[in-house]
Amino acid sequence: xxxxxxxxxxxxxxxxxxxxxxxxxxxxxxxxxxxxxxxxxxxxxxxxxxxxxxxxxxxxxxxxxxxxxxxxxxxxxxxxxxxxxxxxxxxxxxxxxxxxxxxxxxxxxxxxxx
Amino acid sequence: xxxxxxxxxxxxxxxxxxxxxxxxxxxxxxxxxxxxxxxxxxxxxxxxxxxxxxxxxxxxxxxxxxxxxxxxxxxxxxxxxxxxxxxxxxxxxxxxxxxxxxxxxxxxxxxx
Numbered sequence: 001x002x003x004x005x006x007x008x009x010x011x012x013x014x015x016x017x018x019x020x021x022x023x024x025x026x027x028x029x030x031x032x033x034x035x036x037x038x039x040x041x042x043x044x045x046x047x048x049x050x051x052x053x054x055x056x057x058x059x060x061x062x063x064x065x066x067x068x069x070x071x072x073x074x075x076x077x078x079x080x081x082x083x084x085x086x087x088x089x090x091x092x093x094x095x096x097x098x099x100x101x102x103x104x105x106x107x108x109x110x111x112x113x114x
Numbered sequence: 115x116x117x118x119x120x121x122x123x124x125x126x127x128x129x130x131x132x133x134x135x136x137x138x139x140x141x142x143x144x145x146x147x148x149x150x151x152x153x154x155x156x157x158x159x160x161x162x163x164x165x166x167x168x169x170x171x172x173x174x175x176x177x178x179x180x181x182x183x184x185x186x187x188x189x190x191x192x193x194x195x196x197x198x199x200x201x202x203x204x205x206x207x208x209x210x211x212x213x214x215x216x217x218x219x220x221x222x223x224x225x226x
Binding site: 003004007033035040041042043044045048056058090092102103104105106107108110 | 123148150155156157158159160163180203212213215216217218219
């Protein structure tokens, strides 16, 4: 079945460590996104990529980095520069970027900093 | 700045009743709106969408109403079931923007 796979589902990190969250999609979608969700809040855009080898900062990109070397993959690295990284991270994709259709979401990765 | 928000953080309804979840948006240029459902610990799931050239769209047990005059969006769920319990988000964007902007969500609790 087509879909978006995020891993790991749960991740614990010590302060000062970088961690990378994986996101893979087999929907042949051009655009991919990373959102952060904090308890009781909506989703905030971290980074997005509308095409391979290109990506743009979202509203809260500081302390995060991404790459888009393959159409199917859009990994997110949470660096030690991110001051409050504990959150639920959601990856999504869409056929095209912008206002052209719905986002399909993965099941999320919950990161906890110890 | 432009934002999308929700009037009620929690809505509690009896099983079988109809539910109405509201959303206000401030970007007058928004032309595409989506409702998502998020169950605990999972990613959001698409429910229904509507474009600004429409004021009503119906799906299976769900209806979305759009009032562009007052920049208001609502999701109606008919005959609410326990499986409808979740957090519901509205999201919006306009042509040329980079991604959807999400509201803060409304938790729907269905009482048996």
